[in-house]
Amino acid sequence: MRRLLTTLALALLTTGLWAQQALFNASNLTSPELNTDGTVTFRLLAPKAVTVEVEGDFGHRAAMKEGKDGVWTYTTPKLEPEMYSYKFRVNGMEMLDPSNAYRCRDIASFANIFIVSAKQGDKGWLYSVNKVGHGNVSKVWYPSPTLKATRRMTVYTPAGYDRGGRYPVLYLLHGAGGDEDAWTTLGRAAQILDNLIAEGKAKPMIVVMPNGNANCDAAPGEWDKGMYKPSFMGHNASKPVASTEESFKDIVSYVDKNFRTIANKKSRAICGLSMGGGHSFGISKLYPDLFNYIGLFSAAVSLNVRGFDGLGDRDQKIAPVVEQQLKTLFQKKPALYWIAIGKDDFLYQQNKTYREYLDQQGYPYEYVESDGGHIWRNWRIYLTQFSQRLFK
Amino acid sequence: MRRLLTTLALALLTTGLWAQQALFNASNLTSPELNTDGTVTFRLLAPKAVTVEVEGDFGHRAAMKEGKDGVWTYTTPKLEPEMYSYKFRVNGMEMLDPSNAYRCRDIASFANIFIVSAKQGDKGWLYSVNKVGHGNVSKVWYPSPTLKATRRMTVYTPAGYDRGGRYPVLYLLHGAGGDEDAWTTLGRAAQILDNLIAEGKAKPMIVVMPNGNANCDAAPGEWDKGMYKPSFMGHNASKPVASTEESFKDIVSYVDKNFRTIANKKSRAICGLSMGGGHSFGISKLYPDLFNYIGLFSAAVSLNVRGFDGLGDRDQKIAPVVEQQLKTLFQKKPALYWIAIGKDDFLYQQNKTYREYLDQQGYPYEYVESDGGHIWRNWRIYLTQFSQRLFK
Numbered sequence: 001m002r003r004l005l006t007t008l009a010l011a012l013l014t015t016g017l018w019a020q021q022a023l024f025n026a027s028n029l030t031s032p033e034l035n036t037d038g039t040v041t042f043r044l045l046a047p048k049a050v051t052v053e054v055e056g057d058f059g060h061r062a063a064m065k066e067g068k069d070g071v072w073t074y075t076t077p078k079l080e081p082e083m084y085s086y087k088f089r090v091n092g093m094e095m096l097d098p099s100n101a102y103r104c105r106d107i108a109s110f111a112n113i114f115i116v117s118a119k120q121g122d123k124g125w126l127y128s129v130n131k132v133g134h135g136n137v138s139k140v141w142y143p144s145p146t147l148k149a150t151r152r153m154t155v156y157t158p159a160g161y162d163r164g165g166r167y168p169v170l171y172l173l174h175g176a177g178g179d180e181d182a183w184t185t186l187g188r189a190a191q192i193l194d195n196l197i198a199e200g201k202a203k204p205m206i207v208v209m210p211n212g213n214a215n216c217d218a219a220p221g222e223w224d225k226g227m228y229k230p231s232f233m234g235h236n237a238s239k240p241v242a243s244t245e246e247s248f249k250d251i252v253s254y255v256d257k258n259f260r261t262i263a264n265k266k267s268r269a270i271c272g273l274s275m276g277g278g279h280s281f282g283i284s285k286l287y288p289d290l291f292n293y294i295g296l297f298s299a300a301v302s303l304n305v306r307g308f309d310g311l312g313d314r315d316q317k318i319a320p321v322v323e324q325q326l327k328t329l330f331q332k333k334p335a336l337y338w339i340a341i342g343k344d345d346f347l348y349q350q351n352k353t354y355r356e357y358l359d360q361q362g363y364p365y366e367y368v369e370s371d372g373g374h375i376w377r378n379w380r381i382y383l384t385q386f387s388q389r390l391f392k
Numbered sequence: 393m394r395r396l397l398t399t400l401a402l403a404l405l406t407t408g409l410w411a412q413q414a415l416f417n418a419s420n421l422t423s424p425e426l427n428t429d430g431t432v433t434f435r436l437l438a439p440k441a442v443t444v445e446v447e448g449d450f451g452h453r454a455a456m457k458e459g460k461d462g463v464w465t466y467t468t469p470k471l472e473p474e475m476y477s478y479k480f481r482v483n484g485m486e487m488l489d490p491s492n493a494y495r496c497r498d499i500a501s502f503a504n505i506f507i508v509s510a511k512q513g514d515k516g517w518l519y520s521v522n523k524v525g526h527g528n529v530s531k532v533w534y535p536s537p538t539l540k541a542t543r544r545m546t547v548y549t550p551a552g553y554d555r556g557g558r559y560p561v562l563y564l565l566h567g568a569g570g571d572e573d574a575w576t577t578l579g580r581a582a583q584i585l586d587n588l589i590a591e592g593k594a595k596p597m598i599v600v601m602p603n604g605n606a607n608c609d610a611a612p613g614e615w616d617k618g619m620y621k622p623s624f625m626g627h628n629a630s631k632p633v634a635s636t637e638e639s640f641k642d643i644v645s646y647v648d649k650n651f652r653t654i655a656n657k658k659s660r661a662i663c664g665l666s667m668g669g670g671h672s673f674g675i676s677k678l679y680p681d682l683f684n685y686i687g688l689f690s691a692a693v694s695l696n697v698r699g700f701d702g703l704g705d706r707d708q709k710i711a712p713v714v715e716q717q718l719k720t721l722f723q724k725k726p727a728l729y730w731i732a733i734g735k736d737d738f739l740y741q742q743n744k745t746y747r748e749y750l751d752q753q754g755y756p757y758e759y760v761e762s763d764g765g766h767i768w769r770n771w772r773i774y775l776t777q778f779s780q781r782l783f784k
Contacts, residue, residue: 030621048483091440095487101500101612102619108493114619131616134542138530141551150526159533162650220493224523227494227506229422258554 029071031099032086032114038078040114042086043099045071049090056086056111057377064088081124082377083188085111104185107177108230125195126384127188132198133159135207137190139180139222142254146247147240152218153210153251154180155259156190158197160204166260168391169206171251171291172383173272173279176300177232179219180211183383186376192384203391205269206259210251212276214240245282252290269390271295271338273379274347278302285325288332293390295338297382298345298374301354318357330363336389340368340382347374421463423491424478424506430470432506434478435491437463441482448478448503449769456480473516474769475580477503496577499569500622517587518776519580524590525551527599529582531572531614534646538639539632544610545602545643546572547651548582550589552596558652560783561598563643563683564775565664565671568692569624571611572603575775578768584776595783597661598651602643604668606632637674644682661782663687663730665771666739670694677717680724685782687730689774690737690766693746710749722755728781732760732774739766 031043042054047070054074055061064072085104088095096103100112117124135158144151158167172189174182183189189207196202213234217223220230228235256263270291272280277299284294303318330337337358341351358365368385372378423435434446439462446466447453456464477496480487488495492504509516527550536543550559564581566574575581581599588594605626609615612622620627648655662683664672669691676686695710722729729750733743750757760777764770 046485048485090485091483093438093440093482093487094490096502098486098501099621100619101497101502101622103502105493109490110488110493110495128618129614129616134533134544136530136532138528140528141526152526222521224521226520227492229491230493 029099031097032112034114034116035075038116038118039075040079040084040116041073041075042088042097043071043073044088044090044097045069046090051089051091053089054086055089056084057375058082058084058086061089079116081117081122083113083115083124083127083380085113087111105181105230106186107232121199123381123384127191127380128195129191130195130198132194134194135159135190135197136161137184140258142251142258144247144250146242146250147214149217151211151216152180152222153208154184155209155255156184156193156207157259158193158204158206161206161260164260166262167204167206168267169208169255169259169261169269170293170387170390171268171270171280172207172209173212173270173276174209175272175274175276177230178276179213179216180209181219183207183209187383188380189383192380193387196384196387202387205387205391206255206261208251208255210248212244212272212279214242214244214247244279245286248279248283249287252287265289265292266335267292267391269293269295269386271297271383271386272299273297273382274374275300284334285322285329288325288329292335293338293386294334294336295382295386296340296351297379297386298341298347299339299351300347301350303354303357326361326363330361337363337365338368338386338389339365340370340378340385342370342372342374342378344371344373345378421491423489424504426506426508427467430508430510431467432471432476432508433465433467434480434489435463435465436480436482436489437461438482443481443483445481446478447481448476449767450474450476450478453481471508473509473514475505475507475516475519475772477505479503497573497622498578499624513591515773515776519583519772520587521583522587522590524586526586527551527582527589528553529576532650534643534650536639536642538634538642539606541609543603544572544614545600546576547601547647548576548585548599549651550585550596550598553598553652556652558654559596559598560659560661561600561647561651561653562685562779562782563660563662563664563672564599564601565604565662565668566601567664567666567668569622570668571605571608571622572601573611575599575601579775580772581775584772585779588776588779594779597779597783598647598653600643600647602640604636604664604671606634606636606639636671637678640671640675641679644679657681657684658727659684659783661685661687661778663689663775663778664691665689665774666766667692676726677714677721680717680721684727685730685778686726686728687774687778688732688743689771689778690733690739691731691743692739693742695746695749718753718755722753729755729757730760730778730781731757732762732770732777734762734764734766734770736763736765737770 029043033041046052052064052072053061058079062074064074066072097112103110103112115124115128135156138155140155141150141152172183197204215234215238221227268291270280277296280296281301284291303322370378421435425433438444444456444464450471454466456466458464489504495502495504507516507520527548530547532547533542533544564575589596607626607630613619660683662672669688672688673693676683695714762770
């Protein structure tokens with residue numbers, strides 16, 4: 001077969017790019033190169049460029065230097081274990097690294113990614129595909145009678161699911177601008193769960209990642225609105241007939257019917273980031289008998305029914321219906337009500353107001369405060385921490 | 393919730409790109425714009441560029457023109473219904489269209505995509521997500537005792553599968569450089585099957601798209617070798633302990649055990665493109681009792697056991713074991729042996745040699761000759777044609 005491939009390769013080399021597919025179009029450079037000392041080198045062939053920079057979430061924007069061969073390079077300081085994102089800027093214009101086939105979409109824009117890991121168990125290792133059992137990841141269409149639509153969710157079933165048994169379920173919700181793909185791409189949810197389960201740190205569980213935009217059936221390009229430009233507001237032209245919170249029972253009901261779940265409150269958890277944290281807040285109090293574990297990650301919590309009127313306002317007036325729902329929820333004693341946020345998050349003050357309300361009412365919760373702002377780095381950490389607390 | 397989103401959006405606008413995620417980083421331009429007259433306009437903001445070109449599989453490479461606002465534009469002639477790929481070239485350097493969030497990977501390189509459709513039933517419509525029932529698409533890990541590995545395949549289950557019943561199975565194989573993602577991205581297999589099934593033109597079927605590189609467990613980045621550069625040869629450092637053909641029974645056995653299949657020859661089909669066409673040729677003759685429908689798309693057919701020794705050679709000597717396997721296969725009368733290739737395909741002569749052998753032996757087959765070369769446009773057409781012939 002190797003000989004067959006070599007012959008195929010030679011035959012294709014003699015033909016044009018678009019005539020016979022883009023087989024040999026990739027750059028021959030290695031970029032990024034993860035050096036043994038923990039630094040990372042970026043390379044870009046750009047012989048006609050005047051300036052080339054690299055910018056990413058490893059902390060800074062840096063000028064690259066041109067070598068005699070027209071290859072621009074830059075080497076970072078030593079980086080901590082983490083999944084990083086970056087882009088190049090050539091003559092001021094953003095572009096991705098053509099040598100790096102790994103990239104994630106965040107709403108309408110892309111960035112290259114790479115992972116630094118030093119040893120088993122560190123963050124880079126947790127976000128990598130390792131030699132452990134892997135769960136399956138499915139894109140599943142389900143009926144939502146409440147939204148009068150057939151909608152899509154991503155479902156992770158843990159390694160060993162095909163051998164039988166029943167499993168608890170974590171409902172894992174994305175933020176505004178995201179969709180049912182966000183947690184398995186930027187969030188590395190499948191890798192985090194695979195690795196934590198393999199290490200015995202998390203229980204084997206099903207993870208359900210629905211589309212949280214009530215005005216979308218699925219991720220951009222994946223439903224019948226065509227290849228529209230992804231936006232922060234879901235699909236601008238569509239108006240939902242109900243809210244994500246109101247329609248959530250359709251999801252739980254489909255999952256309990258079509259997957260081998262343990263269909264009771266003890267074996268159900270819900271958490272989400274930003275808007276999805278707001279959804280977790282709203283759904284858990286709307287259905288106080290459904291979830292035993294509730295996680296709010298950098299959550300957009302709204303104590304006033306109408307929305308964000310009280311953003312950051314310490315005197316935010318809580319609506320009577322919200323007050324009653326929270327009272328009922330906490331009377332039913334969920335096993336864990338978990339709140340996490342970064343010190344620099346723009347929702348920090350709003351979460352503080354909410355925590356003060358919980359304190360005042362004597363409702364028990366756990367609180368984790370991290371560095372950083374409203375970023376995926378934090379949400380991956382929160383998922384890692386929260387998922388280890390479930391179903392034990 | 394709209395008010396909540398607006399507030400979130402305003403709050404995020406005031407923060408930096410990498411500090412609070414890349415929410416507002418996308419271009420405001422519309423590109424590509426599909427005009428009502430069937431032409432397509434590309435736009436790129438590149439005020440400092442000297443030359444900007446667009447090239448794609450719509451037939452040509454074209455210079456774009458700069459407007460006063462620094463936006464370069466180009467409008468194509470009227471395009472036929474099809475899925476198209478393209479890239480920009482800025483000062484000679486390739487880059488993707490930052491306004492277009494839709495792109496496909498082909499081995500290690502990416503191109504933007506768009507779809508032109510004029511009416512229901514045309515090629516563009518067949519490749520689009522329409523308002524029809526959708527099948528689920530799952531990434532499934534299965535054990536391969538033959539390859540001593542846990543490997544991954546993509547499985548399409550048709551709309552309605554969750555309501556019960558048993559289904560026939562099409563095994564759909566990728567080419568060299570591809571993986572278990574190729575047919576659902578470049579190949580639009582889920583859309584083609586959704587649409588043909590909805591129109592009553594294809595039977596509801598399960599479609600299994602395994603990874604055909606015996607030296608890889610899964611697509612690049614999706615198994616434990618890290619984020620290596622995808623290559624034409626699978627994973628260069630790994631040597632398989634058996635061939636794709638020899639290990640294929642592991643796949644059929646897993647699928648029959650874990651999905652509601654009709655587990656007999658009448659309800660099984662196999663087809664593939666290029667190397668996957670070679671695999672379909674090899675697997676069907678190795679297991680003459682497994683498949684009733686066999687499709688070779690631009691196939692790398694090897695009549696000589698050692699590989700491609702006789703590429704394009706009319707006097708290619710057929711190995712005795714291959715001759716015997718083909719004899720057994722055709723004695724068992726498969727319902728359809730289907731060969732398709734483009735006039736300009738570099739494997740044309742080789743396929744001709746094979747057809748002449750089949751003619752000489754009196755083995756029945758059907759032959760479709762199309763325009764064009766070794767390209768996805770043809771393979772999508774072949775899947776559309778072949779899948780309508782199955783299980784009837």
